[in-house]
Amino acid sequence: MINHSLPSVQADDEWSPLRSVIVGRAGRACFPNAPTAMIEATMPSHHVHNFKPRRPFDQKLITKAEAELDYFAAMLQAEGVQVYRPPAGVNWLDVNGYTGAMPRDGLMSVQNTLIEACFAWSCRNHEIEIAYGTILGELARDSRVTIIRRPPYTLADSLLDEDGSKSSPWVINNSRPAFDTADFMRFGKTILGQLSHVTNQAGVEYVQRSLPAGYKIEILEVNDPHAMHIDATILPLREGLLVYNPQKVTEEALLKHEVLANWDLRPYPFTPKEPEDPVLYMTSPYLSLNALVLDGKRVVVEASDQQTAKWYESLGMKCITCPFRHVNSIGGSFHCATVDLVRDSTVKH
Ligand code: ABU
Numbered sequence: 148m149i150n151h152s153l154p155s156v157q158a159d160d161e162w163s164p165l166r167s168v169i170v171g172r173a174g175r176a177c178f179p180n181a182p183t184a185m186i187e188a189t190m191p192s193h194h195v196h197n198f199k200p201r202r203p204f205d206q207k208l209i210t211k212a213e214a215e216l217d218y219f220a221a222m223l224q225a226e227g228v229q230v231y232r233p234p235a236g237v238n239w240l241d242v243n244g245y246t247g248a249m250p251r252d253g254l255m256s257v258q259n260t261l262i263e264a265c266f267a268w269s270c271r272n273h274e275i276e277i278a279y280g281t282i283l284g285e286l287a288r289d290s291r292v293t294i295i296r297r298p299p300y301t302l303a304d305s306l307l308d309e310d311g312s313k314s315s316p317w318v319i320n321n322s323r324p325a326f327d328t329a330d331f332m333r334f335g336k337t338i339l340g341q342l343s344h345v346t347n348q349a350g351v352e353y354v355q356r357s358l359p360a361g362y363k364i365e366i367l368e369v370n371d372p373h374a375m376h377i378d379a380t381i382l383p384l385r386e387g388l389l390v391y392n393p394q395k396v397t398e399e400a401l402l403k404h405e406v407l408a409n410w411d412l413r414p415y416p417f418t419p420k421e422p423e424d425p426v427l428y429m430t431s432p433y434l435s436l437n438a439l440v441l442d443g444k445r446v447v448v449e450a451s452d453q454q455t456a457k458w459y460e461s462l463g464m465k466c467i468t469c470p471f472r473h474v475n476s477i478g479g480s481f482h483c484a485t486v487d488l489v490r491d492s493t494v495k496h
Pocket of ligand 1: 375376377378379380429430431432433438478479480482
């Protein structure tokens with residue numbers, strides 16, 4: 148259902164009041180089937196052996212993850228946020244894919260424009276169409292919205308040099324645009340991004356060309372040899388307050404960006420450990436920074452993560468807790484599992 152008072156896509160930042168959002172669904176999720184070099188570059192080394200072609204995640208894990216996603220979606224609806232969900236029961240095993248639980252990796256809203264990722268991992272090539280094609284079709288009925296679908300030339304399977312050589316710190320070359328949208332974070336007309344093992348310079352230039360007029364990307368210098376997604380590295384809690392992972396980025400690097408001048412920049416003060424059960428197959432343990440801010444006053448945090456909740460509250464936030472450890476296990480937290488479609492804007496249009 149389209150609310151005709153606002154475009155069905157309009158969001159410029161990570162903290163303004165959230166009005167409309169996509170929440171993912173896991174489906175019959177599988178360990179992503181990417182080339183070994185890509186998996187070794189990005190995934191926790193002690194879990195690399197799990198990444199075998201056509202290997203589904205344990206069904207009990209997925210059942211619990213789906214229940215957490217459903218609870219999260221219901222909680223957002225109860226907060227007055229319009230929630231879009233993809234179809235249930237997608238069998239990712241059949242299509243040699245991964246999951247529909249992490250839509251932030253593949254879709255980014257900027258003003259009235261929704262940009263589809265040009266994924267580096269070919270097992271994700273059709274993820275957005277399969278899980279989100281119907282929602283994109285519905286959003287596209289609003290003539291004020293621009294949806295930029297991935298063009299076929301970006302499907303070229305050319306990102307790994309055949310001789311295994313690398314001319315950069317990253318496993319992928321620059322032969323075609325590659326980017327996951329989770330490598331970008333919106334701060335109004337400036338978008339901070341990172342180069343990573345899934346985002347190359349051609350991908351950054353593609354995103355820059357896709358942005359509405361007046362919006363620009365700046366590349367944040369991160370210290371993360373396994374970089375893949377910026378959304379456990381920096382988290383703006385509200386305008387003027389950002390928390391960051393000091394293992395991955397320095398205050399000095401952040402302050403090189405004009406948009407963060409005069410911001411209160413707080414290093415995350417804890418050293419989280421990976422839970423024993425369920426484990427984190429695909430991420431660092433810093434998922435507390437992968438939070439969803441509802442309106443610059445309220446943030447959703449994982450129900451068992453009391454130390455982070457207390458810390459965010461000491462920074463003036465109200466924490467809404469939600470169980471999400473089984474979703475965490477298959478690849479991310481609240482930020483990864485969502486795409487904000489409409490937020491009240493900080494930018495004048
Ligand atoms: N995809 C979010 C997690 C990123 C990280 O492990 O740092």
